[in-house]
Amino acid sequence: MFEKLCNETLLVETKAAALKEKIQTSRVLDYLVEVDRRRLWLKEGYASVYDFCIRYLGYSEGETHRRIQACRLIQKVVEVKPLLENGTLSLTSLTLLSPVLEKTNAPDLLHKVINKSSREVVDILAKEFPEKIQKKEILKIVLDEELKELLEQAKKLASEKDGAALLKKVLKGFVRQKKTRNTVTPRHTHRVQARTVREVRDRDGYQCKYVGQNGVRCNQTAHLQIDHVRPYALGGSSRDLENLRLLCRAHNLAKAQLDFPRWEKAPQITHRVDWGKGQKPWAGWSGFRTQ
Numbered sequence: 169m170f171e172k173l174c175n176e177t178l179l180v181e182t183k184a185a186a187l188k189e190k191i192q193t194s195r196v197l198d199y200l201v202e203v204d205r206r207r208l209w210l211k212e213g214y215a216s217v218y219d220f221c222i223r224y225l226g227y228s229e230g231e232t233h234r235r236i237q238a239c240r241l242i243q244k245v246v247e248v249k250p251l252l253e254n255g256t257l258s259l260t261s262l263t264l265l266s267p268v269l270e271k272t273n274a275p276d277l278l279h280k281v282i283n284k285s286s287r288e289v290v291d292i293l294a295k296e297f298p299e300k301i302q303k304k305e306i307l308k309i310v311l312d313e314e315l316k317e318l319l320e321q322a323k324k325l326a327s328e329k330d331g332a333a334l335l336k337k338v339l340k341g342f343v344r345q346k347k348t349r350n351t352v353t354p355r356h357t358h359r360v361q362a363r364t365v366r367e368v369r370d371r372d373g374y375q376c377k378y379v380g381q382n383g384v385r386c387n388q389t390a391h392l393q394i395d396h397v398r399p400y401a402l403g404g405s406s407r408d409l410e411n412l413r414l415l416c417r418a419h420n421l422a423k424a425q426l427d428f429p430r431w432e433k434a435p436q437i438t439h440r441v442d443w444g445k446g447q448k449p450w451a452g453w454s455g456f457r458t459q
């Protein structure tokens with residue numbers, strides 16, 4: 169197909185395809201914003217929109233990070249969207265801008281970074297925002313197989329995708345532990361005995377038990393909570409293992425909202441799920457009904 173194209177046509181068509189790609193990327197961001205607004209990832213069995221992008225959409229961690237940052241920025245600063253679409257601002261540059269870009273500085277700052285490489289954007293930001301964009305030292309570590317595996321497990325358990333942030337978290341914990349000799353008592357879920365909590369955790373494999381209607385199991389392994397299938401407030405047992413299961417925080421909150429639809433003022437429900445027009449609250453949430 170391409171062999172027959174003359175050089176001029178090949179260049180013009182390549183340019184047109186690249187532009188189309190940028191418009192498509194911008195369209196994907198629009199879809200993602202709406203999916204997130206409706207919290208659809210939660211219903212389908214994903215622990216976060218981040219997890220949804222990786223497992224459902226097939227993006228890598230880096231691609232996901234850049235898209236989520238972009239989604240946040242296009243909602244905050246409207247000037248960003250046309251620049252993404254015409255290719256004068258890349259997703260990578262946008263990610264670099266995310267800690268500092270505000271509505272107020274957008275016209276000036278965007279003008280300085282359009283059509284610049286990401287390296288140039290880093291230099292501009294370091295100059296403009298020396299207090300926010302710190303010069304970072306690069307630490308090179310050779311990872312053997314065991315360390316690589318440990319790092320992946322730790323990232324999952326800590327729900328932390330950024331290696332440097334994880335290292336900081338681990339080191340802080342280590343230093344705190346060494347400084348204070350007090351042993352930390354694990355927090356137990358109220359009303360459920362510690363022994364029962366351990367049994368439920370072992371049975372559910374230390375992973376959120378929610379399975380979406382398409383058979384996708386939530387892969388969240390951090391911040392797990394004990395959920396009462398039949399709520400305690402409605403007479404559900406805290407001793408019967410069949411009535412207990414592990415849910416991540418996001419799925420446990422969604423379940424609480426389904427169990428108590430008029431419980432508007434429950435303090436822990438900060439983001440109410442948008443059910444969609446004409447949808448009955450429990451429709452499609454089969455994952456909460458099955459053990």
Ligand SMILES: [Zn+2]
Nearest residue numbers: 376386416419
């Ligand atoms: Zn979950």
